[in-house]
Amino acid sequence: DGGITQSPKYLFRKEGQNVTLSCEQNLNHDAMYWYRQDPGQGLRLIYYSQIVNDFQKGDIAEGYSVSREKKESFPLTVTSAQKNPTAFYLCASSNSGRNYGYTFGSGTRLTVV
Amino acid sequence: SQQGEEDPQALSIQEGENATMNCSYKTSINNLQWYRQNSGRGLVHLILIRSNEREKHSGRLRVTLDTSKKSSSLLITASRAADTASYFCATGPPYGGATNKLIFGTGTLLAVQP
Numbered sequence: 001d002g003g004i005t006q007s008p009k010y011l012f013r014k015e016g017q018n019v020t021l022s023c024e025q026n027l028n029h030d031a032m033y034w035y036r037q038d039p040g041q042g043l044r045l046i047y048y049s050q051i052v053n054d055f056q057k058g059d060i061a062e063g064y065s066v067s068r069e070k071k072e073s074f075p076l077t078v079t080s081a082q083k084n085p086t087a088f089y090l091c092a093s094s095n096s097g098r099n100y101g102y103t104f105g106s107g108t109r110l111t112v113v
Numbered sequence: 114s115q116q117g118e119e120d121p122q123a124l125s126i127q128e129g130e131n132a133t134m135n136c137s138y139k140t141s142i143n144n145l146q147w148y149r150q151n152s153g154r155g156l157v158h159l160i161l162i163r164s165n166e167r168e169k170h171s172g173r174l175r176v177t178l179d180t181s182k183k184s185s186s187l188l189i190t191a192s193r194a195a196d197t198a199s200y201f202c203a204t205g206p207p208y209g210g211a212t213n214k215l216i217f218g219t220g221t222l223l224a225v226q227p
Contacts, residue, residue, distance in 0.1 A: 031212075042220055109153075
């Protein structure tokens with residue numbers, strides 16, 4: 001079955017550590033996205049990529065980095081520069097073009113300990 | 114930046130009743146989409162309505178769009194306990210935009226009591 005897989009489901013990070021969240025899709029979608037969700041604040045866009053080897057900053061990119069070396073993969077690194085990383089992170093993908101819905105992964109819950 | 118704002122923030126109804134949620138947005142759009150999110154899970158795409166459409170149906174869902182008022186509504190008819198979830202609207206970029214970048218609202222939490 002086609003879909004989008006995020007791992008791990010839960011992640012714990014110590015202060016000062018970088019951590020990488022995985023996102024893989026087998027839907028042959030060109031575009032991929034990372035969102036952060038905090039309680040009561042909806043989804044905020046971190047980074048997005050429309051094509052391999054290209055990506056753009058979203059509204060809250062500071063303290064995060066991404067890569068898009070393969071069409072199927074769009075990993076997100078939460079760096080030590082992100083001062084408040086505890087949140088629910090959602091990865092999504094879509095066809096390119098402007099009238100397509102997103103397919104979301106099941107999310108990664110990151111907690112700083 | 115938040116584009117869409119849902120109203121109400123929370124809604125509690127009895128099974129079998131209809132549920133109506135509203136979304137208002139600020140700038141011109143190419144399309145508006147509705148998503149459902151069960152607690153602790155990813156979002157699921159429900160329906161997309163284009164800016165030149167006024168109403169769309171999908172099963173028990175009915176979506177309306179009024180671009181002059183920059184608002185949309187989602188109606189769920191004959192609700193079931195399984196409809197309990199958060200519902201988000203998301204707006205696509207304006208006509209001529211090169212990306213499919215969506216901006217999501219803050220959501221409506223729907224509780225359907227059995």
